[in-house]
Amino acid sequence: MRETKEKRGVAFTIFVHMVLIFLAFLCLFFFYILIINSTRDHYQIQKGFSFLPGTHFMENLHNVLNDANIPVVSGIKNSLLVSVGAAVLATYFSALTAYGLYAYDFKLKKPAFIFIMLILSMPTQVSALGFVRLVEKMNMMNTLWPLFLPSIAAPAVFYFMYSYIQASLPMELVEAARMDGCSEFGTFNRIVLPIMKPAIAVQAIFTFVQTWNTYFIPALIISDNSKKTLPILIASLRSADFLKFDMGKVYMLITVAIVPIIIVYLLLSRFIVAGVTLGGVKE
Amino acid sequence: MASISFKHVVKTYDNGVTVIPDLNLDINDKEFVVLVGPSGCGKSTTLRMIAGLESISEGDLYIGDRLVNDVAPKNRDIAMVFQSYALYPHMTVYKNMSFALELKKTPKEEIDKKVHEAARILELEPYLDRKPKALSGGQRQRVALGRAMVRDPEVFLLDEPLSNLDAKLRTEMRSQIAALHKRLQTTFVYVTHDQTEAMTMGDRICVMKEGVIQQFDIPQKLYNKPDNMFVAGFIGSPQMNFLPALVEKAGEGFMLSVDSCRVPVSVAGLADYVGKEVILGIRPEDLHIEADMVEASGHALIEARIDLAEMMGSEIYLYYQFGGQKMISRIPSKYDVKEGDRVCLAPDLEKLHIFDKDTEKAIHQTLSV
Numbered sequence: 174m175r176e177t178k179e180k181r182g183v184a185f186t187i188f189v190h191m192v193l194i195f196l197a198f199l200c201l202f203f204f205y206i207l208i209i210n211s212t213r214d215h216y217q218i219q220k221g222f223s224f225l226p227g228t229h230f231m232e233n234l235h236n237v238l239n240d241a242n243i244p245v246v247s248g249i250k251n252s253l254l255v256s257v258g259a260a261v262l263a264t265y266f267s268a269l270t271a272y273g274l275y276a277y278d279f280k281l282k283k284p285a286f287i288f289i290m291l292i293l294s295m296p297t298q299v300s301a302l303g304f305v306r307l308v309e310k311m312n313m314m315n316t317l318w319p320l321f322l323p324s325i326a327a328p329a330v331f332y333f334m335y336s337y338i339q340a341s342l343p344m345e346l347v348e349a350a351r352m353d354g355c356s357e358f359g360t361f362n363r364i365v366l367p368i369m370k371p372a373i374a375v376q377a378i379f380t381f382v383q384t385w386n387t388y389f390i391p392a393l394i395i396s397d398n399s400k401k402t403l404p405i406l407i408a409s410l411r412s413a414d415f416l417k418f419d420m421g422k423v424y425m426l427i428t429v430a431i432v433p434i435i436i437v438y439l440l441l442s443r444f445i446v447a448g449v450t451l452g453g454v455k456e
Numbered sequence: 457m458a459s460i461s462f463k464h465v466v467k468t469y470d471n472g473v474t475v476i477p478d479l480n481l482d483i484n485d486k487e488f489v490v491l492v493g494p495s496g497c498g499k500s501t502t503l504r505m506i507a508g509l510e511s512i513s514e515g516d517l518y519i520g521d522r523l524v525n526d527v528a529p530k531n532r533d534i535a536m537v538f539q540s541y542a543l544y545p546h547m548t549v550y551k552n553m554s555f556a557l558e559l560k561k562t563p564k565e566e567i568d569k570k571v572h573e574a575a576r577i578l579e580l581e582p583y584l585d586r587k588p589k590a591l592s593g594g595q596r597q598r599v600a601l602g603r604a605m606v607r608d609p610e611v612f613l614l615d616e617p618l619s620n621l622d623a624k625l626r627t628e629m630r631s632q633i634a635a636l637h638k639r640l641q642t643t644f645v646y647v648t649h650d651q652t653e654a655m656t657m658g659d660r661i662c663v664m665k666e667g668v669i670q671q672f673d674i675p676q677k678l679y680n681k682p683d684n685m686f687v688a689g690f691i692g693s694p695q696m697n698f699l700p701a702l703v704e705k706a707g708e709g710f711m712l713s714v715d716s717c718r719v720p721v722s723v724a725g726l727a728d729y730v731g732k733e734v735i736l737g738i739r740p741e742d743l744h745i746e747a748d749m750v751e752a753s754g755h756a757l758i759e760a761r762i763d764l765a766e767m768m769g770s771e772i773y774l775y776y777q778f779g780g781q782k783m784i785s786r787i788p789s790k791y792d793v794k795e796g797d798r799v800c801l802a803p804d805l806e807k808l809h810i811f812d813k814d815t816e817k818a819i820h821q822t823l824s825v
């Protein structure tokens with residue numbers, strides 16, 4: 174009896190692992206192709222797929238970095254600036270808003286919450302035209318500001334923060350800080366923010382990746398080559414001169430574009446741990 | 457100077473419920489006052505109003521000579537130990553304790569000195585580098601105390617700080633807090649619903665019920681001269697026995713009769729009650745089984761069959777029925793009384809409590825019998 178149960182358990186474990194391996198394969202395979210192809214030259218790639226890396230890694234990298242038409246280095250810099258800016262602004266101000274709505278009682282609390290939720294249901298495309306007009310009026314066309322400043326108001330991030338704060342910030346902690354002589358803003362910065370670290374890490378990753386990959390708004394606002402972010406540069410590769418088209422270079426550019434995301438993920442993911450508030454108050 | 461004074465304070469919560477209808481309470485400087493009462497009677501609310509964490513709906517609250525109705529908590533110079541500890545989970549024990557001092561820009565060496573001193577007193581020194589989650593309940597409790605201790609506040613507020621410690625640790629912490637009060641020489645307001653804590657720690661005890669102060673007095677007075685049946689029943693364990701008794705005139709004084717038991721009393725205030733019922737209160741330890749007391753008591757005897765005898769060590773608790781009421785007596789354990797035995801118990805006539813049946817207020821002025 175027991176044995177059969179154990180056997181069934183083993184079979185199930187194997188099955189689960191097979192499924193997971195398959196899914197992992199689906200996810201990682203394309204990364205593999207990407208990285209392999211970034212080490213091969215145009216003709217090798219056109220010949221077909223290979224599991225083994227090629228020998229043109231440095232050459233491709235050199236080509237990518239030194240193309241006068243696609244300023245990759247400044248692209249990375251711009252993308253980094255915009256993405257880090259967006260991640261910082263979105264997480265900080267969303268956490269602040271969530272804390273405000275959680276910890277204080279005021280008359281317009283409910284309407285404020287509903288208003289934010291309404292914005293959440295508005296797709297970017299709808300407001301894009303108005304946004305571009307606004308940016309024009311503010312003389313910020315062709316600058317990086319409009320690409321990350323709007324992250325201050327990030328309803329989705331706010332909602333996540335709000336749920337998190339409700340579940341993990343006992344009001345007594347805030348009250349204890351007040352009794353200790355902490356100002357309201359100080360309480361937020363020194364007590365609330367550290368407790369929200371895991372939520373901030375998650376949302377910082379999401380916002381970073383999202384902003385890193387976003388194409389639509391930057392394409393509307395940026396026209397100057399030196400201000401372009403990576404997605405615009407990658408897109409402009411397609412429309413580049415057909416005769417000089419080099420697949421190895423394209424793959425290399427995409428690889429270069431992905432590396433920072435992986436680094437950011439590795440850096441932030443160690444903050445995503447459960448139970449930060451453990452032990453603060455008795456349950 | 458940090459006296460605390462409530463003047464006609466009303467607290468109504470946002471949902472329209474008035475928790476404190478009209479509070480008048482004067483706490484002296486350097487006094488240790490204990491607020492007791494059943495759950496939900498408004499003890500925490502009162503404490504939180506002193507702290508400034510809860511707004512005052514009506515009336516005035518003074519700390520020292522300062523009207524503090526609209527003073528923010530951080531400007532009141534009050535330290536509070538929360539019912540739930542409320543330790544900062546992301547900070548070490550040391551940081552938890554030094555936080556308030558850092559905010560006040562105290563010099564580093566001084567902070568270090570104070571924290572280490574507090575840690576030494578509370579026996580927390582080995583844990584200074586740990587986060588709260590790596591501490592036991594009792595250790596967390598002590599950190600919460602330490603955090604308040606290092607501050608030298610004007611007023612010290614404690615909301616059931618010992619409620620979830622085991623019995624031994626509780627006794628230990630009780631004396632530590634009492635010692636702390638002696639050393640700090642500040643005003644302490646201590647909330648509890650444990651009457652042992654209240655009786656042993658308080659200079660004065662304030663008994664509350666549904667937001668109304670029932671009696672505010674020194675422990676002895678509360679025990680020996682309770683103002684009403686609620687206080688009489690709340691203070692003392694096991695509870696005071698209450699017996700409905702008929703008042704008769706008997707010569708100079710009066711006679712209270714319950715069943716066969718006839719107790720002579722001479723309370724002047726009873727004149728208005730002749731022919732009516734009052735409530736006679738007798739504490740369990742004031743019902744004596746000693747032979748000489750029983751013989752001397754005449755008709756004031758309570759005779760009953762024991763339903764249950766609980767051996768408590770130095771004492772035996774006797775449970776029985778008399779006059780239609782459940783009764784408890786505490787007798788020395790040298791008397792060998794068992795379930796089913798018939799016993800005679802003599803009430804100590806000097807220590808009777810008499811209450812009006814309707815208002816439940818004490819009928820005082822006991823002249824000596």
Ligand SMILES: Nc1ncnc2c1ncn2[C@@H]1O[C@H](COP(=O)(O)OP(=O)(O)OP(=O)(O)O)[C@@H](O)[C@H]1O
Binds near residue numbers: 470495649
């Ligand atoms: N924020 C609030 N809104 C509405 N009612 C409240 C609020 N806080 C407390 N109350 C009510 O006020 C009353 C007194 O609460 P309080 O916390 O002061 O009781 P307590 O004496 O401290 O009880 P316990 O011994 O259980 O801690 C309770 O009936 C409670 O339901």
Ligand SMILES: [Mg+2]
Binds near residue numbers: 500
């Ligand atoms: Mg309470």
